[in-house]
Each structure stands twice: as C-alpha cells, then as structure tokens.
Amino acid sequence: MAAPHSDATLIVGASQAGVQLAATLRELGDTRPIVLVGDEPHAPYQRPPLSKAYLQGEITSDDLVFRTADWFAQHDVEVVTGETIAAIERHVDGGGEALTATGRRIPFARLALTTGAEPRRLDLPGIDLPGVHYLRTADDAAAIAERLATAHSLVVIGGGFIGLEVAASARKRGVAVTVLEAAPRLVGRVVSERTSAFYLDAHRRRGIDVVLDARIAGIEGTDAVSGVRLDDGTVIHADVVLVGIGVVPRTELAEQLGLEVDGGIVVDAACRTSDPTIVAAGDCALMPNPYARGSMPMVRLESVHNALEQAKVAAATLMGDPRDYRTTPWFWSDQADIKLQIAGLSTGYDATVLRGDPETERFSVLYYRAGELIAADCVNQPLDFMAVRSALARGATIPAEAAADITVPLKKSVVESAAPSLV
Numbered sequence: 169m170a171a172p173h174s175d176a177t178l179i180v181g182a183s184q185a186g187v188q189l190a191a192t193l194r195e196l197g198d199t200r201p202i203v204l205v206g207d208e209p210h211a212p213y214q215r216p217p218l219s220k221a222y223l224q225g226e227i228t229s230d231d232l233v234f235r236t237a238d239w240f241a242q243h244d245v246e247v248v249t250g251e252t253i254a255a256i257e258r259h260v261d262g263g264g265e266a267l268t269a270t271g272r273r274i275p276f277a278r279l280a281l282t283t284g285a286e287p288r289r290l291d292l293p294g295i296d297l298p299g300v301h302y303l304r305t306a307d308d309a310a311a312i313a314e315r316l317a318t319a320h321s322l323v324v325i326g327g328g329f330i331g332l333e334v335a336a337s338a339r340k341r342g343v344a345v346t347v348l349e350a351a352p353r354l355v356g357r358v359v360s361e362r363t364s365a366f367y368l369d370a371h372r373r374r375g376i377d378v379v380l381d382a383r384i385a386g387i388e389g390t391d392a393v394s395g396v397r398l399d400d401g402t403v404i405h406a407d408v409v410l411v412g413i414g415v416v417p418r419t420e421l422a423e424q425l426g427l428e429v430d431g432g433i434v435v436d437a438a439c440r441t442s443d444p445t446i447v448a449a450g451d452c453a454l455m456p457n458p459y460a461r462g463s464m465p466m467v468r469l470e471s472v473h474n475a476l477e478q479a480k481v482a483a484a485t486l487m488g489d490p491r492d493y494r495t496t497p498w499f500w501s502d503q504a505d506i507k508l509q510i511a512g513l514s515t516g517y518d519a520t521v522l523r524g525d526p527e528t529e530r531f532s533v534l535y536y537r538a539g540e541l542i543a544a545d546c547v548n549q550p551l552d553f554m555a556v557r558s559a560l561a562r563g564a565t566i567p568a569e570a571a572a573d574i575t576v577p578l579k580k581s582v583v584e585s586a587a588p589s590l591v
C-alpha cells in the first residue's frame with residue numbers, strides 16, 4: 169500500500185475505463201504508483217458478454233477477465249477489489265486521502281474517477297420479490313443465469329439494448345419471453361423508427377412477445393415473482409423478471425468532492441472535471457462531444473469504446489499532456505444472430521436513408537443533419553459500418569443519393585465534406 173504522503177495515482181472504479189487509464193499511464197511512461205480500487209469482489213472484467221454469451225452458457229465468468237493478475241503485477245498496478253471508496257479528503261497540495269467503507273485509508277497525489285453507472289431502479293409494488301433482477305455486474309448475471317436454468321418464462325421490463333439482449337439469450341435457451349416497453353417503439357432513445365420497427369419484427373419472428381406502450385401496475389407473487397400485472401389487469405406469467413430501464417451514472421463521490429455534476433460528472437474535452445486536477449472517464453462522465461455537432465454538445469455515452477478512449481485522454485491529462493477527445497463514437501449490440509453496429513451520434517438528425525431491405529436482416533440506416541452524414545445503424549452489415557466509421561473519422565461524408573444504392577459498396581461513395589472538420 170502506498171505511503172501516507174503518497175505519489176500515487178488513485179483510480180476509483182476498476183472496470184473498462186479504470187483499467188485502461190492505468191494501462192495508458194504505464195504506456196506513457198508513468199513510473200509512479202497506481203492504485204486501482206473497485207467495489208466489486210472480482211478482478212476487473214468486461215460487461216458486454218454478460219447479457220450475451222455468458223447468459224447463453226457459451227462462456228464462464230473466467231472468460232470475462234480482460235487483464236490477468238500477471239498483467240497487473242508486471243505493470244505494477246495495485247488492484248484493490250471489494251472496497252468502496254466512501255469518502256475523499258483533499259489536501260491543499262492537490263493530493264488527498266480516500267477512505268474505504270471498511271476504514272482503510274488510501275493516500276494519493278492524483279485522482280481519477282471511473283465510477284461507471286448502475287441500473288436505474290423501478291419503483292413498483294412487488295419489485296423486491298425474489299426473481300426480480302437487474303443486470304450490471306457479473307454477480308447479477310450469475311444470479312439471472314441460475315434462475316433461467318429452471319425458468320420457463322421471463323418478462324423483460326424495458327426494450328432497450330440490455331433488455332433485448334437478455335430476451336434473445338433467454339429465448340435461445342428455450343425460455344418463453346415477453347418484453348414490456350413503455351414507449352411506442354423499441355430502443356427508441358437511440359435508433360431511428362426504421363431500426364426500432366426492424367427489432368420488433370425480428371424478435372417477434374424469433375418467438376418473443378413484445379408489448380409496446382406497456383403500463384405496468386405491479387409485480388405479482390408471494391414468496392417469489394410469479395408474474396407482471398399490467399394496468400388493464402392482464403397478468404403475464406413470469407418465473408423471472410429482468411428490469412432493464414437504463415442506468416444512472418455513479419456521481420456520489422464527485423458530488424461529495426463538490427465537482428460539477430449534471431446527469432454525469434461534467435468534464436472538458438481533456439477529461440478534466442470542474443477541479444482540473446481530478447479527471448473522470450467512462451460511463452460516469454458527461455463530456456462535450458464534437459460528434460454531437462452542436463445539437464446536444466454535452467454527451468454521456470455508455471459504451472466500451474467510449475470508456476477506453478476517454479480513459480486514454482484522462483491518462484494523458486494526468487501526465488501533463490492534455491489532448492482533446494476526438495474519436496468517432498461507436499457501439500455494438502448482439503441480439504441472437506443480429507449484430508448491430510452504430511457509428512457516430514445520430515442525435516438531432518433531420519433525415520435518414522435506408523440502405524438494403526430490413527426483411528433480409530441485413531441493412532443500414534444512415535442519419536443526416538443538414539445534408540451531412542452524422543451516424544449509421546448497421547444491422548449485419550459490417551462493411552457499411554466500417555465505411556461510415558472511417559468517413560466520419562476523417563471528416564468525410566456519403567451523399568444521401570448514393571447511400572441507398574446497395575449495388576455500390578458504401579466506401580466507394582465517400583466524398584469530402586463541406587462541413588467544418590471535426591478531426
């Protein structure tokens with residue numbers, strides 16, 4: 169453990185962003201101590217497979233680990249698991265001391281917050297019954313997998329990515345699945361109506377019941393969940409319920425430190441918080457994103473790619489060499505055999521172009537604002553995804569008229585953009 173007046177960098181949150189931050193500090197030649205503290209009882213692991221391969225029984229928890237104990241030892245990164253940082257005291261010199269929930273004191277010279285996000289909780293009668301689950305951690309996934317092993321029916325509350333991934337994984341295991349979505353379409357917060365409509369059809373084709381505009385009155389059951397009651401009195405039988413209604417960023421430490429928080433820890437393009445000596449990165453951070461092109465300039469992204477890229481930026485800032493976050497955002501979601509890849513940010517789009525036929529389960533939707541390409545949803549179309557991602561990365565565009573022509577590879581339609589470059 170670091171000495172009381174330590175030269176250490178303390179990274180709070182031992183997941184994608186936290187581990188990447190430590191790795192980049194070492195790559196940049198930082199030889200000072202690094203202490204990475206996480207409140208989960210496991211070595212850092214990746215979350216995306218939890219709702220996919222792990223729930224389908226294709227991999228085990230050992231396969232989730234993305235850096236081995238040897239890697240941490242070789243890179244001299246001290247990993248503390250199962251400890252929550254409950255409070256942080258600052259010293260006048262900019263350093264400070266963190267206090268864990270078990271009373272351990274961890275002094276530091278530099279501080280990084282990579283505290284991520286946690287599931288948004290639902291307030292409903294019966295929500296605390298055994299068999300009602302949220303999914304964020306490996307322990308959550310293990311509990312769901314155990315239930316699904318003997319379950320005949322699953323109700324998923326929330327038709328977002330995680331809900332639909334779990335629905336598809338459970339269906340693959342032969343479980344009867346109903347998805348209840350409060351909005352008039354699936355994944356409505358992120359994708360266009362066309363992509364939403366595709367998901368509705370695709371999941372129904374695979375035997376999943378989907379109820380849109382669902383109004384839930386409560387969870388039924390005595391000793392354990394037995395169903396979900398809608399406000400029209402219908403009860404949908406459920407041996408397991410998964411609530412997937414989004415996440416909220418973990419900002420409690422930032423608030424305690426008096427940092428600016430606004431639905432995320434507010435950072436600048438170099439990951440500096442309102443106290444420029446403290447950085448934040450990943451799901452917890454709200455950052456000006458050039459790809460939002462002014463429509464909603466502060467964005468909090470929830471993706472592995474964003475967590476990794478922001479962590480690299482935060483590490484450079486801690487090394488005294490700040491550089492702006494400029495990477496093209498991208499995201500993926502695997503639902504059964506449907507791979508969605510999203511490049512760019514579609515917020516504020518004013519037109520879309522459909523490329524291909526959704527009935528074939530291979531198509532893309534390209535998003536435009538003021539005639540400029542800003543994003544694309546690519547369903548089982550990795551080449552379209554790569555073309556859009558690389559066009560956006562170099563500030564180029566794809567004219568809408570050319571985009572719809574599936575006889576021409578998208579990369580051949582990339583042209584220079586008239587819009588000011590982001591890169």
Ligand SMILES: Cc1cc2nc3c(=O)[nH]c(=O)nc-3n(C[C@H](O)[C@H](O)[C@H](O)COP(=O)(O)OP(=O)(O)OC[C@H]3O[C@@H](n4cnc5c(N)ncnc54)[C@H](O)[C@@H]3O)c2cc1C
Binds near residue numbers: 180183214303
């Ligand atoms: C089931 C699931 C599927 C997903 N699928 C995809 C996908 O397909 N594609 C994709 O791009 N993204 C996906 N994501 C999102 C992706 O996993 C997150 O964007 C990513 O994990 C963010 O990394 P992070 O390090 O910022 O935060 P997190 O992974 O949330 O990690 C933050 C860590 O900090 C810990 N922590 C918080 N506060 C404290 C404290 N005070 N003291 C100690 N520790 C603390 C938390 O417990 C947590 O372990 C998925 C997420 C889930 C849950």
